[in-house]
Amino acid sequence: MSDLLEVQNPLTLRLALFIGVYLVAASSALVRPSLAGALLKSIKASPGIMHATAALTTFVGLGLLVAHIDFSSAAAILVTATAIWWTLEGVALLALGHVLPIDTPFAISNYARSNIPAALIGAHLIVAGLFGHAASVTELTP
Numbered sequence: 001m002s003d004l005l006e007v008q009n010p011l012t013l014r015l016a017l018f019i020g021v022y023l024v025a026a027s028s029a030l031v032r033p034s035l036a037g038a039l040l041k042s043i044k045a046s047p048g049i050m051h052a053t054a055a056l057t058t059f060v061g062l063g064l065l066v067a068h069i070d071f072s073s074a075a076a077i078l079v080t081a082t083a084i085w086w087t088l089e090g091v092a093l094l095a096l097g098h099v100l101p102i103d104t105p106f107a108i109s110n111y112a113r114s115n116i117p118a119a120l121i122g123a124h125l126i127v128a129g130l131f132g133h134a135a136s137v138t139e140l141t142p
Contacts, residue, residue, distance in 0.1 A: 005132035007073045015068055016075045017129025019082050023122025027115035036112040037103075043093075044103040054097055058090030075128035078121055 007013060030036045043050050064083035070076035092100070101107055 004074055005128055006135050007070075007075050007128070007132055008135055009068070009070055009072070009076065010134040011068055012070060012073065012076045012079055013129050013132045013134065015064065015079045015129075016125040016132065019064075019079060020122045020125030020127075020129055023082070023118050024126065025122075027118040027122060030115045031112055031119065033108055033112040036115070037105075037108040040108055040111060041103045043097075047098065050093060050097045054090045054093030056090070057086050058094060061086030061088075061090055075125060075132060078125055078128075082121070 007016075030039065043053055061083050064079070065087060068076075068083065069080055071080060102111075
């Protein structure tokens, strides 16, 4: 079990906690279609809100990728994958948000459901961030 919480880069543990808390907090509300729908409709209705949301998402995703591209452990993969997802989501909204049908009942339902795995990933990252440990250099050498 401890191998699941072992990482090579200590930054992974700090980012895991940061991202995990955000994912659990945000997804716990957005699994409800009524709240997810209100969010997506407000983003679609306002080009300024869409642009600001997309820009922030892009910058956070890219910033995380600048600091952390690591596929050496489960926590590292989830941190990096989340950064990639946020980058792609932000860029897609910046470039195509005005034409994407994000406020349809189908999109709202899918968005709400997509927050279930986000909450589970967030919970795993919180556990890794709180209880994980970085392998020492001697542990990494064969």
